[in-house]
Amino acid sequence: MSPLEVLWFFLVFVLIGGYFVLDGFDLGIGVLFPFIAKSEEDQAVLRRAIGPIWDGNEVWLITAGGALFAAFPDAYATTFSGYYLPIMLVLFGLIVRAVSFEFHAGDPAWRKVWDVCFFVGSLLPALLLGVAAGITFEGIPMDAHGNYIGVPLFGLITPFSLLCGLTGLSMMMAAGANWIALKAPKPSALQARCAKLGMPLQIVALVLFVAATACVFLYIHPTMDPALNALRWIFAALVVGGLVVSMFFSKVNDNDLFAFVSHSVASFSMVALGACSMFPNLVVASSDSVGPNITLMSAGASDLTLFCMTVILCIGLPLVLVYHVIIYRTFRGRLTQEDLTEGAY
Amino acid sequence: MDLFSDVVFLSRVQFAATIAYHFIFVPLSIGLGLILAINETRYYRSRDPRDAAATKLWVKIFTATFAIGVATGITMEFAFGTAWANYSRFVGDIFGAPLAAEALFAFFLESVFLGVLLFGRNKVSPKFYLVSAWLVWVGSCLSALWILIANAWMQDPTGAVLSSDGTRAVITDFFAAAFNPMTLAHYGHTVFALLVMGSFVAMAVSAWYMIKGKNTYFAAKTMRIGAICGIVTCSILLLFAHMAAVDVSVEQPTKFAMMEGQYDTEVPGFAPFGWVDEENGDLYAPINIPGVTSFLATGTFDTEFKGLDALSKEAPYDEMNVSELPVNFIFQTYHIMVIMYGAIMLVSILAIIFSFRKGGEIQHMKWLQRICLISPIFPFIAIQVGWITAEVGRQPWVVYPATSAEEGVHLLTADAISPSVSSTELLITLAIFFVVYMVLLIGWARVIGRFISEGPVEEGGKENVPA
Structure with a gap:
């Protein structure tokens, strides 16, 4: 177990966490879209609230995928080929979603089609990425080379992985409601609706999270290294704390920014909790598996590759953070009437 | 041999079809990115509203095209893992790094500054808007650089040796792998x-x-x-x-x-x-x-x-x-x-x-x-x-x-597939790809057609004609 392998194990999860926090809220908005937009104007607010940023948010997924490929090729190969159909459904979702923004703007006659694409394209990844995480926690049957040998698609989906999927989905939907509460013009009916919607969604997320975590702690990965176990408890507490604080800020203080931020802390902690529960495994082998667990030692790329990747990340990540500061600062604050009428759309 | 049950054949068809489709829109967006940036430079100098209208038209055409490029590009990034797991295992030590670098150095740059181009005309200074236009184009060229570094290595796998167990390529020299004799050309x-x-x-x-x-x-x-x-x-x-x-x-x-x-x-x-x-x-x-x-x-x-x-x-x-x-x-x-x-x-x-x-x-x-x-x-x-x-x-x-590659560093296409993926799964996804990509193509053609027939119209609907 080289230090670089350990570093990249956690870096991959940091990238996944970045994705869950950032793309999480705009996927959540896509899922909420048909339910909270009561008028054309509401729809315009929802689209404009994520218009300039969703694409950058999605790049976190591509970066995480690329980093997994580069740092742990065997884990990338096993998961992506093993979860073939669910991954393809995620892809088809992301594909139709990506075009739905621009095509909606440019094609009034087909607007309904692109609205449906926006919704379905958000729902599929929002649900299935959590399911994929759950499958990886629980373990899959592999042959000696790490190839999945179970039943495709429905053999993968278990009650636990579905629970993880729903947890992720509800977290994203709550984040989406929080983001709209933060960005929509105030006072407006849409803003009030979203501010109100945050709390019930977060309660659902909390309940699902506690159930999923109980499964992990009691039944899936019960025994752990004490230090990691302590970290697990800390992150679990941060998830619960983040969600409770977020509800407090939105209900009592009426502070939408802090509500959104503490929800994001909860989301990120959830991924960190996953990382601690998995360490040092990347893909767990189920009891009926022929091959062993895929770990950061067995799947790790050579130290030279990991070193090059570290250099690339040390240059790239600060730039990425600067870009994010630029874009979020440029489009800071609540949307105004001018925002909704100007721009390319 | 029955082609519909041939996993190698179906995997190749799927990769070829999705990359060829992707490669319709990428050339358009990289090419038009330059036209867009040049046009915005003209507007930055002239401050003529007709040039602003032209930029706006190019931004719209560029964005609709870029969106399909992004959408179909995600497919490509994941395709190595989904249908080519053994390939991913063989090349992982070299091939993943440029993909990650592409996302870090290029995709973030493009997508963030495209956000500025789309929504920021009145939110940022004219100079910043101009720089954003050029950065979007630079980002798209950088993304081509990293993906072509990856592809050039498949053409000429230098800077790596075969591992002792003969199952994978192991990097020996990063620069020899990234900038092999074929990369530049x-x-x-x-x-x-x-x-x-x-x-x-x-x-x-x-x-x-x-x-x-x-x-x-x-x-x-x-x-x-x-x-x-x-x-x-x-x-x-x-x-x-x-x-x-x-x-x-x-x-x-x-x-x-x-x-x-x-x-x-x-x-x-x-x-x-x-x-x-x-x-x-x-x-x-x-x-x-x-x-x-x-x-x-x-x-x-x-x-x-x-x-x-x-x-x-x-x-x-x-x-x-x-x-x-x-x-x-x-x-x-x-x-x-x-x-x-x-x-x-x-x-x-x-x-x-x-x-x-x-x-x-x-x-x-x-x-x-x-x-x-x-x-x-x-x-x-x-x-x-x-x-x-x-x-x-x-x-x-x-x-x-x-x-110029080291002995043994090569892989037959037939040995590169995903053993866990069946021909049925490939056929199902091929069918979905066909439907989804056709809808995308029709949607794109409708949108672009509409943008072009509307033309570079200034605010207030003034036509773009000599003063």
């Missing part, structure tokens, strides 16, 4: 072809307005931008194309022999067109100028190149079965690319002459306008068949045993 050849594509689309849109007699100011200005970019990029393209061909002749002897339809060891001549009889291993070419290809590749008229029959008898090329190679196919795709280049050069020369002569004579030349209108088909075909030549030409290997 591969990149230059591809990117300049994409820029030609953008220039020709700019000319085609202008020609359309000239034919319709609309937006005459925009049409005249954009025709000139397109014509200048066209002649410059296709001249530089020739240089890189030549370099790329020389690289192939040195590094990839079997691909070179397929491009020339050469079964026997001989001095390759130059046949502008022909037909390969694969059964008897002969090339029928009515015109075959002796020694010319030899001269282009090596500088001498009498260098012998080994034919496919001789190559197939020596390691590592003895893994290939000459009778199964798509020799005629590669001969044709390569030669169509060359013929298309001729058409591109001709249109470029006509466009540059007549968009500047007598203050833009092209505005009265219906025949040239019509040629310009259809002209994007030439780079479009050239790009597709060129890419097919590069990729199908390296078969039966997915990682090609190039001359």
Whole structure:
């Protein structure tokens, strides 16, 4: 177990966490879209609230995928080929979603089609990425080379992985409601609706999270290294704390920014909790598996590759953070009437 | 063999179809990104609302195209893991890093500053807006750089050795792997072809307005931008194309022999067109100028190149079965690319002459306008068949045993698939791909058609005509 392998194990999860926090809220908005937009104007607010940023948010997924490929090729190969159909459904979702923004703007006659694409394209990844995480926690049957040998698609989906999927989905939907509460013009009916919607969604997320975590702690990965176990408890507490604080800020203080931020802390902690529960495994082998667990030692790329990747990340990540500061600062604050009428759309 | 149950065949079809589709929109967005940035530079200097309207039109066209590029690009990034798991295991030590670098250095840059272009006209300073336009284009060129570094390594896997258990390539030298003998020409050849594509689309849109007699100011200005970019990029393209061909002749002897339809060891001549009889291993070419290809590749008229029959008898090329190679196919795709280049050069020369002569004579030349209108088909075909030549030409290997690569660092395509993915799953996803990508194509065509027919209209609906 080289230090670089350990570093990249956690870096991959940091990238996944970045994705869950950032793309999480705009996927959540896509899922909420048909339910909270009561008028054309509401729809315009929802689209404009994520218009300039969703694409950058999605790049976190591509970066995480690329980093997994580069740092742990065997884990990338096993998961992506093993979860073939669910991954393809995620892809088809992301594909139709990506075009739905621009095509909606440019094609009034087909607007309904692109609205449906926006919704379905958000729902599929929002649900299935959590399911994929759950499958990886629980373990899959592999042959000696790490190839999945179970039943495709429905053999993968278990009650636990579905629970993880729903947890992720509800977290994203709550984040989406929080983001709209933060960005929509105030006072407006849409803003009030979203501010109100945050709390019930977060309660659902909390309940699902506690159930999923109980499964992990009691039944899936019960025994752990004490230090990691302590970290697990800390992150679990941060998830619960983040969600409770977020509800407090939105209900009592009426502070939408802090509500959104503490929800994001909860989301990120959830991924960190996953990382601690998995360490040092990347893909767990189920009891009926022929091959062993895929770990950061067995799947790790050579130290030279990991070193090059570290250099690339040390240059790239600060730039990425600067870009994010630029874009979020440029489009800071609540949307105004001018925002909704100007721009390319 | 039944093709519908052949996992290797279906995996190849899926990758080829999705990458070819992706490679319709990427050239457009990289090419048009340059036109957009040049136009915004003009607006930054002129502050003429007609130029602002032009930028807005290009931003809209660019974004709709870019969106499909992004959407279909995610497919490609994941396709290595989904359908090519054994490939991913073999190349993971080298191939993943450029993909991650592409996302970090290029995708974030493009997507963030495109957000500024779309929504930030009144939120950022004019200078910042201009810089954003250029950064979007730089980002798209950087993304091409990293993905072509990855692809060039598949063509020429230097800087790596075979692991002791023989199951994977292990990196020994990062720079030798990233900048192998083929990378530079591969990149230059591809990117300049994409820029030609953008220039020709700019000319085609202008020609359309000239034919319709609309937006005459925009049409005249954009025709000139397109014509200048066209002649410059296709001249530089020739240089890189030549370099790329020389690289192939040195590094990839079997691909070179397929491009020339050469079964026997001989001095390759130059046949502008022909037909390969694969059964008897002969090339029928009515015109075959002796020694010319030899001269282009090596500088001498009498260098012998080994034919496919001789190559197939020596390691590592003895893994290939000459009778199964798509020799005629590669001969044709390569030669169509060359013929298309001729058409591109001709249109470029006509466009540059007549968009500047007598203050833009092209505005009265219906025949040239019509040629310009259809002209994007030439780079479009050239790009597709060129890419097919590069990729199908390296078969039966997915990682090609190039001359400068270490012994053993190569992988047959048939050994690269995902053992856990069945033909049924591939057929299901192929069917979904077909439906989704068709809907995307129709949606894109509708949107672009609408943008172009609306035209570069200023706020208040003023048409884009000379003052």
